[in-house]
Amino acid sequence: MFDWLDVRAQARAKAGLRRRLVPRSADSDVRNLAGNDYLGLARDPRVVAAASAAARRWGAGSTGSRLVTGTLDAHAELERDLADFCGVESALVFSSGYLANLGALSALGGPGTLLVADEYDHASLIDGMRLSRSDHMRVPHRDVAAVAAALRDRSRKRALVVTDSVFSVDGDLAPLAALAAVCREHSAGLLIDDAHGLGVLGPGGRGAPAAAGIAGAPDVVVTATLSKSLGSQGGVVLGPARVIRHLVETARTFIFDTGLAPASVGAAAEALAVLRAEPELADRVRASARALAERLRAAGLDAAEPAGAVVSVRAPSAQQALDWAGRCAAAGVAVGCFRPPSVPDHVSRLRLTARSDLTEQDLDHVVDVLVATAPARADERLLAT
Numbered sequence: 383m384f385d386w387l388d389v390r391a392q393a394r395a396k397a398g399l400r401r402r403l404v405p406r407s408a409d410s411d412v413r414n415l416a417g418n419d420y421l422g423l424a425r426d427p428r429v430v431a432a433a434s435a436a437a438r439r440w441g442a443g444s445t446g447s448r449l450v451t452g453t454l455d456a457h458a459e460l461e462r463d464l465a466d467f468c469g470v471e472s473a474l475v476f477s478s479g480y481l482a483n484l485g486a487l488s489a490l491g492g493p494g495t496l497l498v499a500d501e502y503d504h505a506s507l508i509d510g511m512r513l514s515r516s517d518h519m520r521v522p523h524r525d526v527a528a529v530a531a532a533l534r535d536r537s538r539k540r541a542l543v544v545t546d547s548v549f550s551v552d553g554d555l556a557p558l559a560a561l562a563a564v565c566r567e568h569s570a571g572l573l574i575d576d577a578h579g580l581g582v583l584g585p586g587g588r589g590a591p592a593a594a595g596i597a598g599a600p601d602v603v604v605t606a607t608l609s610k611s612l613g614s615q616g617g618v619v620l621g622p623a624r625v626i627r628h629l630v631e632t633a634r635t636f637i638f639d640t641g642l643a644p645a646s647v648g649a650a651a652e653a654l655a656v657l658r659a660e661p662e663l664a665d666r667v668r669a670s671a672r673a674l675a676e677r678l679r680a681a682g683l684d685a686a687e688p689a690g691a692v693v694s695v696r697a698p699s700a701q702q703a704l705d706w707a708g709r710c711a712a713a714g715v716a717v718g719c720f721r722p723p724s725v726p727d728h729v730s731r732l733r734l735t736a737r738s739d740l741t742e743q744d745l746d747h748v749v750d751v752l753v754a755t756a757p758a759r760a761d762e763r764l765l766a767t
């Protein structure tokens with residue numbers, strides 16, 4: 383039965399697409415620019431202490447699904463706090479951002495709804511659309527006119543436009559204000575995945591919708607993860623109270639899943655408190671990403687302009703990207719490596735994530751390592767144009 387798996391594995395290896403798990407040791411001194419701990423809160427002593435205090439108070443697990451025994455005071459408090467921070471009526475915490483997207487799209491979509499998605503949307507949005515059994519279409523990247531045309535020409539009564547705020551591969555920003563205006567004009571909803579915006583964009587890290595002036599709008603729903611800037615684990619849907627009520631009663635990834643573990647809830651709540659008290663963390667991570675991209679470009683590498691924390695650097699091929707990332711790791715700098723099929727345009731990239739705690743020396747060191755380990759300069763595709 384499973385022989386075909388070896389054939390597939392060999393084909394992936396031949397195409398340079400082999401994927402391996404590389405365990406990270408707790409005391410490694412590798413500079414981590416591959417993770418999503420944008421504000422350095424995953425190991426912040428206050429956040430770690432809050433995680434253990436919540437585990438001591440509530441136990442290691444939440445003991446049940448949210449509608450049975452798995453909703454603790456701590457979940458309700460975190461939901462109120464996240465809604466208040468992001469300027470929306472209501473919030474609902476899920477076990478992950480992935481499940482938040484699946485739950486929101488499957489509950490808000492359906493056969494009577496058209497979903498219109500950016501072609502570079504995150505995999506969890508694509509999977510959510512498929513699960514929803516809605517009519518769905520992909521439009522060209524950041525193309526507001528294409529979205530408007532799709533909404534105008536639709537045969538379905540209901541429509542929801544679905545987009546990442548900061549796109550996870552290239553770190554660029556969706557035209558959120560323009561999309562919201564088009565949605566309003568055509569009586570459609572807008573669902574924004576703000577996984578990379580929360581804690582990074584907007585005043586004090588209140589997210590990309592706040593930065594675009596559309597937080598709390600009646601036809602906007604936002605999803606996010608607690609596992610990036612908040613340094614914990616879990617996901618959240620933020621929006622109008624009636625949307626959240628609908629999700630509580632119908633979203634299958636909420637109903638049939640065990641409530642988020644107390645330690646993760648406690649950590650996320652404390653991380654949010656830290657962010658409220660230190661709003662400059664969000665400014666710092668953006669400045670650090672811009673400085674990193676500028677220095678990489680000055681050194682001749684093809685780094686995209688970051689909207690948030692994600693800095694993407696193009697590589698000539700999947701294999702070269704992999705080898706380059708391997709050389710960086712050997713030199714003490716962990717970077718992400720995005721290759722097909724994870725990248726929609728088949729261009730492989732190194733993906734670096736800035737953090738608010740990177741020093742000038744860190745930035746210099748990272749740039750030096752990337753330049754010293756880059757594939758041969760003779761390949762013109764590497765050079766910035």
Ligand code: PMP
Nearest residue numbers: 478479480504550577607609616
């Ligand atoms: N959306 C986007 C844009 C993401 O980058 C991610 C994380 N890779 C997710 C959703 C999923 O979030 P989580 O890791 O909490 O499942």
